[in-house]
Amino acid sequence: MTGNRAPLAALKRELRAERTAVRDGLAADVRASLSSQVCSHALEWLQKEKAASLLAYVPFRSELDCRPLIAGAWVLGRGVLLPRVIAEAGTMSLHTVGSWEELTPGAYGILEPLIPEENGQERKVLPVPDVVFVPGLAFDRQGGRLGYGKGYYDRMQASWKQDSGFALKPPVWIGLAFSQQLVPEVPMDGHDAYMDMLITEEGIFHCREENKPWN
Ligand SMILES: Nc1nc2c(c(=O)[nH]1)N(C=O)[C@@H](CNc1ccc(C(=O)N[C@@H](CCC(=O)O)C(=O)O)cc1)CN2
Ligand SMILES: Nc1ncnc2c1ncn2[C@@H]1O[C@H](COP(=O)(O)OP(=O)(O)OP(=O)(O)O)[C@@H](O)[C@H]1O
Secondary structure, three states, rough: OOOOHHHHHHHHHHHHHHHHHHHOOHHHHHHHHHHHHHHHHHHHHHOOOOOOOEEEEEEEEOOOOOOHHHHHHOOOOOOHHHHHHHHOOOOEEEOOOHHOOOOOOHHOOEEEEEOOOOOOOOOOOOOOOOOEEEEOEEEEOOOOOOOOOOHHHHHHHHHHHHHHHHOOOEEEEEEEEEEEHOOOOOEEEEEOOOOEEEEOOOOEOOOOHHHHHOO
């Protein structure tokens, strides 16, 4: 948009490299233990809320392992959606999944929902869950988030806004993170999706009202 774009992209690249190293540096057993604490907070929150459906992710690399959250949501009878990457389009399709057996490795080697008929008929309109749990490399307390740099979550939010405008209740966006991933400020572009809340092993944080994604 403006001459500020290039420095922002460079800042994001730098932060991405730095935060990848920090996250990768957490020992696997520490990651597993912190992840289960985060999932417990998230499940407690889910039980208090009336959220009937959620979008989660299947972890890869050194991401926070949200599989206990997914399994817990199944036990609670909440609908769990998982994404499939459509790499050519830079978009994701979302599918309800009820067991681990319904997954198969997809783009980037991430486990993704098997769709019944591989006839290229991805659903055009994305289902809108009540809650979106978002992975990331870095987050800030204003709700800023840094991902791997392909904009999949940003585009998903834009697509929901386009499909439904303000007709539907917008999902609550929740970043799941190790507290080590919190930074003072993530550089944010105009199209970047903000989180409403963050959950770390230390607990639940509400982010700034004015950054609510659907404002
Ligand atoms: N577990 C999980 N699932 C997810 C995401 C995620 O962040 N975590 N996504 C969230 O978006 C989507 C996948 N996004 C991805 C985006 C980029 C790369 C990746 O490998 N990027 C290269 C750099 C590519 C380039 O610059 O051309 C890299 O990191 O080395 C992987 C996944 C959908 N599913
Ligand atoms: N709504 C959108 N429409 C078109 N392009 C977009 C949109 N949102 C983001 N992009 C593009 O996608 C790329 C991703 O940018 P960004 O660095 O913000 O990704 P990210 O949020 O870190 O990644 P991810 O969501 O994949 O984890 C940029 O090139 C950006 O221009």
